[in-house]
Amino acid sequence: MATSLAEENYLKIIYRLCEGTKEDISTNSIAELTNNKAASVTDMLQKLAEKGWVTYQKYQGVRLTNIGESIALSIIRKHRLWEVFLVEKLGYNWDEVHEIAEQLEHIESETLINKLDSFLDFPKIDPHGDPIPSQEGEIPELGYLHLSEVKLNETCTLMGVAKDSAVFLQLLTKLNLSLGARLEVLEINTFDRSVSLKIAEEKPIFISHEVAKNILVKI
Amino acid sequence: MATSLAEENYLKIIYRLCEGTKEDISTNSIAELTNNKAASVTDMLQKLAEKGWVTYQKYQGVRLTNIGESIALSIIRKHRLWEVFLVEKLGYNWDEVHEIAEQLEHIESETLINKLDSFLDFPKIDPHGDPIPSQEGEIPELGYLHLSEVKLNETCTLMGVAKDSAVFLQLLTKLNLSLGARLEVLEINTFDRSVSLKIAEEKPIFISHEVAKNILVKI
DNA sequence: ATTAATTTTTAGCCTAGACTAAAAATTAAT
DNA sequence: ATTAATTTTTAGTCTAGGCTAAAAATTAAT
Numbered sequence: 001m002a003t004s005l006a007e008e009n010y011l012k013i014i015y016r017l018c019e020g021t022k023e024d025i026s027t028n029s030i031a032e033l034t035n036n037k038a039a040s041v042t043d044m045l046q047k048l049a050e051k052g053w054v055t056y057q058k059y060q061g062v063r064l065t066n067i068g069e070s071i072a073l074s075i076i077r078k079h080r081l082w083e084v085f086l087v088e089k090l091g092y093n094w095d096e097v098h099e100i101a102e103q104l105e106h107i108e109s110e111t112l113i114n115k116l117d118s119f120l121d122f123p124k125i126d127p128h129g130d131p132i133p134s135q136e137g138e139i140p141e142l143g144y145l146h147l148s149e150v151k152l153n154e155t156c157t158l159m160g161v162a163k164d165s166a167v168f169l170q171l172l173t174k175l176n177l178s179l180g181a182r183l184e185v186l187e188i189n190t191f192d193r194s195v196s197l198k199i200a201e202e203k204p205i206f207i208s209h210e211v212a213k214n215i216l217v218k219i
Numbered sequence: 220m221a222t223s224l225a226e227e228n229y230l231k232i233i234y235r236l237c238e239g240t241k242e243d244i245s246t247n248s249i250a251e252l253t254n255n256k257a258a259s260v261t262d263m264l265q266k267l268a269e270k271g272w273v274t275y276q277k278y279q280g281v282r283l284t285n286i287g288e289s290i291a292l293s294i295i296r297k298h299r300l301w302e303v304f305l306v307e308k309l310g311y312n313w314d315e316v317h318e319i320a321e322q323l324e325h326i327e328s329e330t331l332i333n334k335l336d337s338f339l340d341f342p343k344i345d346p347h348g349d350p351i352p353s354q355e356g357e358i359p360e361l362g363y364l365h366l367s368e369v370k371l372n373e374t375c376t377l378m379g380v381a382k383d384s385a386v387f388l389q390l391l392t393k394l395n396l397s398l399g400a401r402l403e404v405l406e407i408n409t410f411d412r413s414v415s416l417k418i419a420e421e422k423p424i425f426i427s428h429e430v431a432k433n434i435l436v437k438i
Numbered sequence: 439a440t441t442a443a444t445t446t447t448t449a450g451c452c453t454a455g456a457c458t459a460a461a462a463a464t465t466a467a468t
Numbered sequence: 469a470t471t472a473a474t475t476t477t478t479a480g481t482c483t484a485g486g487c488t489a490a491a492a493a494t495t496a497a498t
Contacts, residue, residue, distance in 0.1 A: 006455060027476055040456055042477055047454090059463055059476060090334040100328050107322045115309040225485060246446055259486055261447055266484090278446060278493055 001051060005106050008075050009034060010044050011053060012105075014064055015072035024061030073137040078113050079105035080126035080133075085116060087127040094127040094179075095169035128169070129160015129179055129216055147183070147215035148193070155184045156217035163214045172215075175205055183217065220270060224325050227294050228253060229263050230272060231324075233283055234291035243280030292356040297332050298324035299345035299352075304335060306346040313346040313398075314388035347388070348379015348398055348435055366402070366434035367412065374403045375436035382433045391434075394424055402436065 003011075013033045017025045027045065031038045049056040053068030064072060082104040086097040114135065117123075124140050125131055131140045144159050158181040161169065172178070176199055186204055187196035193209035207215075222230070232252045236244045246264065250257045268275040272287030283291060301323040305316040333354065336342075343359050344350055350359045363378050377400040380388065391397070395418055405423055406415035412428035426434075 004454075028474095036455090037457065038476065039458080039478080043455075086331075090331070090338055092334070100326070100331055103326045103328075104323075107319070109319050109322075112305075112309070112319055115311070119309055223484075247444095255485090256487065257446060258448080258488075262485075 003071060006044070007048065007051075007053075008071070008106055010041075010048060011064070011068055011072045012075050012079075014054065014062060015069065015076070018064055018069075024063050026061050030062075070137045073133045073139070075105050077133040077135070077137075078107070080130055081113060081116050081120060081123070083126045083128075084120050084123045084132075088120065088123075093169075093173070094164075095166045095173065097127065098164055098166065125160065127179075128164045129158075130164075142216075142218075144216040144218055146213050147185075147195070147217050148209055148212035150185050150217060150219070152185055152188055154219065155182060156219050157182055158215060159218045160216040161214055162216055168211075168214060171211070175207065176202070177215070222290060225263070226267065226270075226272075227290070227325055229260075229267060230283070230287055230291045231294050231298075233273065233281060234288065234295070237283055237288075243282050245280050249281075289356045292352045292358070294324050296352040296354070296356075297326070299349055300332060300335050300339060300342070302345045302347075303339050303342045303351075307339060307342075312388075312392070313383075314385045314392065316346065317383055317385065344379065346398075347383045348377075349383075361435075361437075363435035363437055365432050366404075366414070366436050367428055367431035369404050369436060369438070371404055371407055373438065374401060375438050376401055377434060378437045379435040380433055381435055387430075387433060390430070394426065395421070396434070 010030070013030060014025055017029055017033070027038050027041050030036075030045075031041045034041065036044075045054060045056045045062050048054045048068070049062075052065060053071060054062045054064055056062045079101045082101045083097045086092040086100060087094060092100075117135075123132060125142070129142075129144070131142055133139050142159065145156070146162065147156070147158075150156050158177060158179060160179070161172070177183075182200050184198040185195060186198055189195070193212075195207050195209070195212045196204050197207060198204050229249070232249060233244055236248055236252070246257050246260050249255075249264075250260045253260065255263075264273060264275045264281050267273045267287070268281075271284060272290060273281045273283055275281045298320045301320045302316045305311040305319060306313060311319075336354075342351060344361070348361075348363070350361055352358050361378065364375070365381065366375070366377075369375050377396060377398060379398070380391070396402075401419050403417040404414060405417055408414070412431075414426050414428070414431045415423050416426060417423050
């Protein structure tokens, strides 16, 4: 069944909200991320339920069905592959590609996305370290930790980010934190859980807990 | 001012219809190419006129203004650059790229299209030999003839096509007629104006006047 | 120069997807 | 266990961009 642009955006956002939790997703949380009003969301949830892409009970929240999830995954796959293209082939920075990929992810062509995948040499992660779902909807399990979970004096490698807003990515860039950086946790402030880090052989930097939470690393 | 997808498609089609003629364009001809009904076209023409992209007088047809033309040219530029990308980088055939480029041409990002242009090495023509407008809306003048205009016994080079429907392109491919082929006009049938051609050193082929009309060549 | 045929426009209707305001259900707080 | 606060849904409106049917203008044909 064909999906409209609006439907695809809802499914993608519901997927993101489902990821974190076992609970059903609230109308309001969807309204926030789609930048729509709750009433509009209710409307759309009823349509999506009709089409069999979500299970939805009045006042009780919403979940993706298997079909809904596979649609969401195919959009995420397209989004992330296009991001790789924009960074690797066209020379964009990692903080510049989100908006454009938001448009490109809706281009409809099965062959296109597979040819693109092959052209890019079948990347497993996008420029933010997020895994790229396979054509079958499988997500490579990367087993990353949040930097905020790493113990004192441990060393790890920066593998990705849990948030790809431009301001956050620009902050990391300014701090010289980029994919692949070797990080040593020098200090964890008990008061505010801010972290002191050594990047490779450079002099230490401080980051807030909020930043540490959104950095993904591998030990 | 922002352009919607529907508006962009109208402008593009009006541009194509204007190209051929000095006359104003009829509502019906637009309806045919957009696959809409005449009544819908009238509606849209009034909106486009409001926005200053066409000049339009009831019952008297329509023309693009300078602004309208520059919008149309930027869409055509995007369409043709994406076609080059699809063929050169992703390995599509020339008869497979139209539909996908119809979608990609609406992606909105000035930087994207210029980075793409540079990535493709600033091509002057698309995979069908059509000129690619510059960022400033200039169209490289190629001075091609229709094969149907070439005189008996003259030799020419196939530079492009005047029609890029998949069936036409597939026919050319089957006849071994591709961009750059050297063609010698062996015979022109006065009865139906069909043409006998020699391609390079191979044995002659016959094509109809209709086909010859849609092949662009350089002497 | 009328009449006939064709083209174009108007008028009114439809759907998708948004909105606001008000009603209903759920959750939290006394 | 009520009341209050919050969340969600319903009901009704709006706009973009289509549609059909009928009216008006233009063009063609006698």
